[in-house]
Amino acid sequence: MTLLSAGPKYGYQLKSEFEASSGAAWALNIGQVYNTVQRMERDGAVVPLGVDDQDRPLYELSPEGRQELDEWLATAVKRSVATRDEVVMKVLMSAATGVTEPSQPIAIQRSASMGVLQEATAARAASSSVADIVHLEWLIATTTAELKWLDVTEQILEAGGAVQLQAAMANSGARARGVSAKAKLTDESGRTK
């Protein structure tokens, strides 16, 4: 829709302009483009505008499509919260259970992410496409943020955080056992004491 906001376009034009503006990160096949345009036509966001001088079918953004585009542009993207992130869970679960030192998943992730950062930094230096550079900057920024989180988390766990997690787990275990013991007692006597 963003591309169509600049004027009517045909399918292959949408594909090549999309790739030119988004860089290497997102290549499209022409089938995906036609599927998307047909879906947008069905939803009323796009209207067919006949063919151009080379018989290629042209599409135009409808007023409804324009409104949808404006709303999309004016809406912040909601980031997923990290609470169910796999790395977060690996670190928390190892700290709480002691299955391994939490420093182990932290070190493994740190090493992998530093490697990504080195590669992305080198790729950025070698890249001349603005779109690719902007994508690489995003990769560098998110990887740097993860590395910062790993450092801070390691310090929190070392400064008593791991002990607290283990205690919390032991308490919840004791509570669970207490509940089942109580349930057993109720079963035997037929009433709660």
Added chain:
Amino acid sequence: MTQEYSSVLSMKAVVREHRDGPQVVRALNGVDLEVAAGEMVAITGRSGSGKSTLLNVAGGLDPVTAGEVLVEGRSLTHLDAHELAEMRRKHVGYVFQNLNLIPSLTAKENVALPLEFDRVEAKQASSMVDEALSKTGAQELADRFPDELSGGQRQRVAIARAIAGPRRLLLADEPTGALDELSGRAIMDLLAGMAQDGVAVVLVTHDNEFAAYADRIVRLRDGQVAETIKRQVVTPTALELLQ
């Protein structure tokens, strides 16, 4: 022995202790590090992990308690104060976060100062200074005083001073610390370029993004090397990385 000659800096089982009141602090606890000509190594780690101590010991500013440091194949252990000072002037360049450029001297005079100390002949010194300033992209700043320069420009002059003359070991302690993101990147590009020209660069930084410019990242923890991360030989293309 070949290994020793290819290394500009060689640290072997280095231990460095210093007194902090009644306590003896072991800042480095058995560090091995080889840095070859043309290589950039970033030292990272938390505050107090031994980063700056490593740099001071590598440049002969602090003596080792045990172990050995070699610069250009020459052990620093048995040098007297005079020889050590000469070795530092001739072989080692330093860049610090607090640049300590001398305010009453122009950029060019600041860069020339260590060469004057070293009694390099004036004409030769002048061409060394010009070369260093041009390598760091600071030629046009030659006649300006430090307070007429931006932070990034001052850092360029400080790096020019560090590499003026045939110095092959450059030690940089948080060289991007006082700079904004883009000026910091420009300095990192400059240091990477120095390495490509054959200088061995050892850089201390707490910033992972800047550490990622290095060929090798050495993470210190409690005075020991906790981890070494080497860059892949082949850089992936943006296409490979992003898909």
